[in-house]
Every structure is written in C-alpha cells, then in structure tokens.
Amino acid sequence: MIRQDSKTLLEVRGLRATVNGIEILKGMDLTVKAGEVHAIMGPNGSGKSTFAKVLAGHPAYVVTGGSVLFEGKDLFALAPEERARAGLFLGFQYPIEIPGVANAQFLRLAYNTVQTQRGKDELDPLEFDDFVREKMKLLEMNPDFLDRSVNEGFSGGEKKRNEILQMALLEPRVAILDETDSGLDIDALRIVAGGVNQLANKDNAIVLVTHYQRLLNYIEPDYVHVTEAGRIVKTGPKSLALELESRGYDWVSAAAGAAA
Amino acid sequence: MMQVANNSYLAGLLEGRPFADRGDALNRLRAGAVERVGVLSLPSTRDEDWRFTDLAPLTKMCFQPYRGVPAIVESDIARYSIAESAQRLVFVDGVYAPQLSSPLNGGIVVSSLAAALPAHAAAIVADLGRRALFDNNAFTALNTAFLNDGALVLLPRNAALDTPVHLLFVATRKEAAAHPRCLVLAGAGSRATVIEEYVALTEDAYLTNAVGEFVLADDAQLTHVRVQRESRQAFHIGHSAVALAHGSRYHGIHAGFGARLSRFNLDVVQNAEGAECEIGGLAIIDGSQLADTHSSIDHARAHGVSRQQHKCIVGGSARAVFNGRIVVRQGAQLTNSAQSSRNLLLSERARVDTKPQLEIFADDVKCAHGATVGQLDADEVFYLKSRGLSESVARSLLTYAFGAEILHAIPVASLRDRLEKMLLAQTERA
Structure with missing residues (x-):
C-alpha cells in the first residue's frame, strides 16, 4: 500500500554491476517504502535477477557504481550475512540443495542468528519445532519437510514454499523474491502467494522479480517496473503488468528508446 | 639395501x-x-x-x-x-x-x-x-x-x-x-x-x-x-x-577419523549371481594425517550390483588417497556398478590423490564412475550467508553435511549421533 508518510526502506541510485567483467546493471534506480509491493518485470537477460543477487551480496557480482541505502545505511558496507541480519531477504530462484543438513537444523540456526542480532531470545529445538510448525501451516507444508535435508529432493513448488517459510521465520524489512513463481503449478502458486500476502504488512516491503504477469494476479503490486538492458525504463501502476502481458516487452523498449 | x-x-x-x-x-x-x-x-x-x-x-x-x-x-x-x-x-x-x-x-x-x-x-x-x-x-x-x-x-x-x-x-x-x-x-x-x-x-x-x-x-x-x-x-x-x-x-559404512597414518584395504568378491554391495566411505583428516583407502570390488558373476561412494574431507597439510578398483569379469553380464569419489579440500596444503580403476571384460554392463576434488561450493556458502549465517558457520555446516551424508546410513542411532557430533566438532575446528 502506498502511503506518502511511509519510511523509505531501500533507495537504489545509479547502480552498476558486472559479472565476469561484463556489465549487467547499467544504472538502476529504485525507491521502496514501507508497506509497498513492487514488481520488477522484464525480458530475460535484462538484469532483474542480477539486481536481486547484487542486493543480497552474491560474490560473483562486482558493484562498479551507484549506491544503495538500506534503511538509510550503506548496504554495500555490509557482508551478505549482515544484510540478512539487518532485515534484507532474498528468495532464491533456484534454492540450493544441501544434502546432509536437516531443514529443521538449518531453519533454527538461521532464525536464532537473526533473533540474537535483534536482541531477542533464541529458541531451543523443542520450542522452535512448535514455532516453525505454526508457520508451516501458513504455506500448507507437511511437517515431514523439517526432517529432510534442506531442499534435497524437494519439488520446485516445495522449494519455493521453503523459501517463503524462511521469509516467515526471518521477518525481513525488505524481501526480494526472485522468480518465486517460476516452476509452480497453479495450486502451488496460490499457496505461495497467499503466504507472501499474509507476511506483507505496513512495516515491510516486498520486491517481486518476475517474468510473467501471472503472479501479480495473486500478489497485487503497488508499482510495476520494467527493466531493459540493466536499467528500469518504465514504471507504472498494476495495470502496466497487464499491458505487458498483452503487448509484450518490445513496445516498452521502443518507447524508452524514442524517449532517450 | x-x-x-x-x-x-x-x-x-x-x-x-x-x-x-x-x-x-x-x-x-x-x-x-x-x-x-x-x-x-x-x-x-x-x-x-x-x-x-x-x-x-x-x-x-x-x-x-x-x-x-x-x-x-x-x-x-x-x-x-x-x-x-x-x-x-x-x-x-x-x-x-x-x-x-x-x-x-x-x-x-x-x-x-x-x-x-x-x-x-x-x-x-x-x-x-x-x-x-x-x-x-x-x-x-x-x-x-x-x-x-x-x-x-x-x-x-x-x-x-x-x-x-x-x-x-x-x-x-x-x-x-x-x-x-x-x-x-x-x-x-x-x-x-x-x-x-x-x-x-x-x-x-x-x-x-x-x-x-x-x-x-x-x-x-x-x-x-x-x-x-x-x-x-x-x-x-x-x-x-x-x-x-x-x-x-x-x-x-567405513569411517576413518584418526591415526597419523592409516591404510584401509577393502576387497569385495561377488562370486555368485545377484550379489549386491553398497559401500559408503568417509575419511576426515587434518594436521599431518594421511588416510589411504584402496578398495576392490570384483564382479565375477552376472546380475551383480555395487554402489560405492567414498568421501574425503582434508584439512591442514593432510593427505588422502583413494584407489577404487572395479572388476567386471567376462561372465558378469548385466552388472550394474556405480562408484563416486568426492573430495573436499579445506586448505591450500591439503592434498588428495583419487584414482578410479575400472577393468571391464563383459560387454553388457552398466558402470558409472566419477571423481571430484574441490572446495566448498560458493553458491551453497552464499545461500547460507544470505540467511544470516556467518562465513565460518556456513563453511562448517557445509563441511559437516558433506561428511554426514555417509554417516546418515549408519542404522544404529546412538553411534550415528556420536559420529555426527565428532564430525561436527572436527569441522568447527577446521
């Protein structure tokens, strides 16, 4: 929800980044305030997933210009784990499988790390078990997933639910969900989107990175941004997503080209 | 002399x-x-x-x-x-x-x-x-x-x-x-x-x-x-x-933690049809330890199955050796054999020598083998860090997980827990 007096959580100015020496982000600008839902859309290779990874601090990407303020502080002064503890969350497009680590163990470790950072008490395994089972109901997840290795052998939908479960546990200020809708059937999409909607509130913000408009039928964005060649070239209301769905991306870049 | x-x-x-x-x-x-x-x-x-x-x-x-x-x-x-x-x-x-x-x-x-x-x-x-x-x-x-x-x-x-x-x-x-x-x-x-x-x-x-x-x-x-x-x-x-x-x-399930120098020879002979073996091996060493495993799985008759996974976690200036021989003899048609050797090097001076050795004399068999030597996967480390875990916790957890995959197969809960705790303590030290 857009409110004029909301606090700015994320302020991206002229962000440039490279991977393997190739510039992918060529001056991204984005302002995200508390309570808002943003959708970043764009064709493949336009830099939207790179943008998500750069914000989270993926080591393969090198920031070459611009600035990002997270709640007023320089994001790039923080290591990836410090960003997570400060309240930045990245929902992975391809969540990593970690054979040998029980999901419950991983979730509790992550939860307790962030709780400690916030000056709150850690939960022991039993307390955590009750707590996480409650959160799993939100995503209609079978408690069996606690005993299995992290993401190992999970279906695409199960992996994405596990990502949103982590978001529910860590209660981030800004959640960037990278292609959370990819590989989901319609039921899984409804459940995952329902979970995200329940987690959205006036104090946090959600940035959805997506290729298709489909997800936005379930999670209503306040703003839709279109990326093209490493920049946001158009910003509009929710209806822009529908327009992209019917007309494709080409007209946006043509219009942007004409404007430039 | x-x-x-x-x-x-x-x-x-x-x-x-x-x-x-x-x-x-x-x-x-x-x-x-x-x-x-x-x-x-x-x-x-x-x-x-x-x-x-x-x-x-x-x-x-x-x-x-x-x-x-x-x-x-x-x-x-x-x-x-x-x-x-x-x-x-x-x-x-x-x-x-x-x-x-x-x-x-x-x-x-x-x-x-x-x-x-x-x-x-x-x-x-x-x-x-x-x-x-x-x-x-x-x-x-x-x-x-x-x-x-x-x-x-x-x-x-x-x-x-x-x-x-x-x-x-x-x-x-x-x-x-x-x-x-x-x-x-x-x-x-x-x-x-x-x-x-x-x-x-x-x-x-x-x-x-x-x-x-x-x-x-x-x-x-x-x-x-x-x-x-x-x-x-x-x-x-x-x-x-x-x-x-x-x-x-x-x-x-063969796990080696100790010894300054260890050498383990495993000889499996599948001397009749339809025999099956599944083998998980783990060596976790650091300092100046040396752990050498030589295995030989001999498929002498048809319809045999073997599955072997050997893992080494090597820190310090330790050295691991794995030589995995698989023999499929002439009469051993329809043998199904898979071997993998995966090795994690935790330091610059750590070393592993791994050698699969396949000797196949039958023509209708399925034999797969692979060997990897590497450091921890950067994407896995990043995934854990993106959830707030520190670099050292992320690395020790992943190292632990690498080894625990072998120990998980131990069907005796108290022993499995004990060895997993030992593994965790060792990975936290590394």
Whole structure:
C-alpha cells in the first residue's frame, strides 16, 4: 500500500554491476517504502535477477557504481550475512540443495542468528519445532519437510514454499523474491502467494522479480517496473503488468528508446 | 639395501609372536603366514599400490605385541558403549577382555574366536584366512602369523540378530602392536549388523594391524559399520575382505577419523549371481594425517550390483588417497556398478590423490564412475550467508553435511549421533 508518510526502506541510485567483467546493471534506480509491493518485470537477460543477487551480496557480482541505502545505511558496507541480519531477504530462484543438513537444523540456526542480532531470545529445538510448525501451516507444508535435508529432493513448488517459510521465520524489512513463481503449478502458486500476502504488512516491503504477469494476479503490486538492458525504463501502476502481458516487452523498449 | 632394511623390519614385527605353535586347528594357517612374512617385504612407494603412502614414519619406530592381561575397567570405555547393542566383544591392545565382553553362545555365536574354536573348528577353518589373502600382502600375512584369537560372529541359516554386535578394539599402550582379527560367517538368509570400532585411551604411537573376513552365504544380509578413531599418533593398517554368495547383500559404512597414518584395504568378491554391495566411505583428516583407502570390488558373476561412494574431507597439510578398483569379469553380464569419489579440500596444503580403476571384460554392463576434488561450493556458502549465517558457520555446516551424508546410513542411532557430533566438532575446528 502506498502511503506518502511511509519510511523509505531501500533507495537504489545509479547502480552498476558486472559479472565476469561484463556489465549487467547499467544504472538502476529504485525507491521502496514501507508497506509497498513492487514488481520488477522484464525480458530475460535484462538484469532483474542480477539486481536481486547484487542486493543480497552474491560474490560473483562486482558493484562498479551507484549506491544503495538500506534503511538509510550503506548496504554495500555490509557482508551478505549482515544484510540478512539487518532485515534484507532474498528468495532464491533456484534454492540450493544441501544434502546432509536437516531443514529443521538449518531453519533454527538461521532464525536464532537473526533473533540474537535483534536482541531477542533464541529458541531451543523443542520450542522452535512448535514455532516453525505454526508457520508451516501458513504455506500448507507437511511437517515431514523439517526432517529432510534442506531442499534435497524437494519439488520446485516445495522449494519455493521453503523459501517463503524462511521469509516467515526471518521477518525481513525488505524481501526480494526472485522468480518465486517460476516452476509452480497453479495450486502451488496460490499457496505461495497467499503466504507472501499474509507476511506483507505496513512495516515491510516486498520486491517481486518476475517474468510473467501471472503472479501479480495473486500478489497485487503497488508499482510495476520494467527493466531493459540493466536499467528500469518504465514504471507504472498494476495495470502496466497487464499491458505487458498483452503487448509484450518490445513496445516498452521502443518507447524508452524514442524517449532517450 | 632398502629390501634388507624392510625385511628386517618385518622380521622385527614378527618377534614376540606369542603363540607360535599351540597345536590348535589354526597351526597350519599360522605357519604358512609366518613363512610368507619371511618372503615378503614391506611395501614401499615404488609399489604401485603404495605410491602415495610412505611407510617410513612407521619403520622409524618399534612395536611389540602386548602379552599381559587387559588392565582397564568398564568405566574406562563407558563412553564407547552403544545402547542398542546387546552383544559386545572387547579387545584391549589386541587381547580379548572377557570381563568387558558380553558374548552369546546359542545358535548364534558372538564370541572370542579362541573360545569358540573347539566347538566350531570346521566352520572357522573353512573360511578363516581364505578371504583375506596374504600371499601378496605383508600386513595381512603378519596379522595371520599372530592369529590366535579374534572376534567371531556366526549366524546359522536364517538367523536374524535384531540388535547390533559391537566389536570394540581399544588401544591403551605406547608402542604396542595389535593384530586384531574378525570373522563373520553369515549363513544363508541370515541378517545382522556388526560394528567394528577402533578407539584409543592413549595419545601415543602404537600399531593396529587389523584383518576382517565377512562371508555371506546365499541371501544373507550384513551391515558392517567400521569406525577407525585411533590416536593421532597411531598407525592403522586395516584389511576387510568380503565374500558374497548368491543374492546376498553387504552394506558397508567405513569411517576413518584418526591415526597419523592409516591404510584401509577393502576387497569385495561377488562370486555368485545377484550379489549386491553398497559401500559408503568417509575419511576426515587434518594436521599431518594421511588416510589411504584402496578398495576392490570384483564382479565375477552376472546380475551383480555395487554402489560405492567414498568421501574425503582434508584439512591442514593432510593427505588422502583413494584407489577404487572395479572388476567386471567376462561372465558378469548385466552388472550394474556405480562408484563416486568426492573430495573436499579445506586448505591450500591439503592434498588428495583419487584414482578410479575400472577393468571391464563383459560387454553388457552398466558402470558409472566419477571423481571430484574441490572446495566448498560458493553458491551453497552464499545461500547460507544470505540467511544470516556467518562465513565460518556456513563453511562448517557445509563441511559437516558433506561428511554426514555417509554417516546418515549408519542404522544404529546412538553411534550415528556420536559420529555426527565428532564430525561436527572436527569441522568447527577446521
């Protein structure tokens, strides 16, 4: 929800980044305030997933210009784990499988790390078990997933639910969900989107990175941004997503080209 | 010159052989082994099979067998007890400790080999020394030369042991040489889990030279957990020989944590159709440890299955060796074999030498193998960090997970938990 007096959580100015020496982000600008839902859309290779990874601090990407303020502080002064503890969350497009680590163990470790950072008490395994089972109901997840290795052998939908479960546990200020809708059937999409909607509130913000408009039928964005060649070239209301769905991306870049 | 030095070292190890001629059913076997020790020489790095493992540190020290009675009590080894296990045999510096053991003498026999020999001589003599061949293996010959006692597990046809047998070998003495021996005879259709574990109550140097023979009759199923947690100064030479008859299944989980220098030879012979083995191996070493595993899986008949996964976690300036030989003989059509060797190097100076060795003489088989050597996956580390975990916690968790995948297969919960905790402690130190 857009409110004029909301606090700015994320302020991206002229962000440039490279991977393997190739510039992918060529001056991204984005302002995200508390309570808002943003959708970043764009064709493949336009830099939207790179943008998500750069914000989270993926080591393969090198920031070459611009600035990002997270709640007023320089994001790039923080290591990836410090960003997570400060309240930045990245929902992975391809969540990593970690054979040998029980999901419950991983979730509790992550939860307790962030709780400690916030000056709150850690939960022991039993307390955590009750707590996480409650959160799993939100995503209609079978408690069996606690005993299995992290993401190992999970279906695409199960992996994405596990990502949103982590978001529910860590209660981030800004959640960037990278292609959370990819590989989901319609039921899984409804459940995952329902979970995200329940987690959205006036104090946090959600940035959805997506290729298709489909997800936005379930999670209503306040703003839709279109990326093209490493920049946001158009910003509009929710209806822009529908327009992209019917007309494709080409007209946006043509219009942007004409404007430039 | 070197040859002479090596031979005299072997002869030295043979000294103090306490049971040269006891007039029992094992006399001939022992005599043959003694003779063989006289002919063989200690392997050197010029031998292909010992290329990466230099025994020079061993030959700089002298080891003598212990002849006395075990001097430890239950409380000394309480921390090694396995709650699920009803039968335990304890050997201290190679000597059977009846006061610490709980044998079984019914249809199923779990007993000191010497004690069971009079009643079961025929069964024992039929297999003992015939699976772990010593013609070309100086250490196995040496072990056999000392063969007097050992651990015996005898399962009659269709017998099922529902609780695991724990064979515990405890080292307590500096410069002692122990030559532990295990014989597991699993009758047709029988089932059991056997834990063979090597531990130390001393931090000094000593030598363990262990041999085990595991003979599975038709359709028998054996789970064999082998745990090597010797002292960090110890030398551990181990040899497990597995013989599989028709439709039998061997599941081995072999984990090595300790020893300054360890060498483990695993020989599996699938001598009849439809035999199956599944083997998980783990070596986790650091400092200046060396862990060498040589395995050989021999598919002699058709429709055999083998699955082998070997993992090494190597830190410090430690060195791991894996040589995995798979033989598929001419008649062994429709063999299905998969082998993987995965290795994690935690430091710049750590080193691993891994070598798959496939010898396939049949034309209708499925054999897959692969070897990887690497550091932790950067994407995995990032994933954990993106959830707030510090770099060091992320790395130790992933290292732990890499090894725990092997330990997860241990079907005895208390032992599995104990080893997983050891693994975790070791990864947190790294």
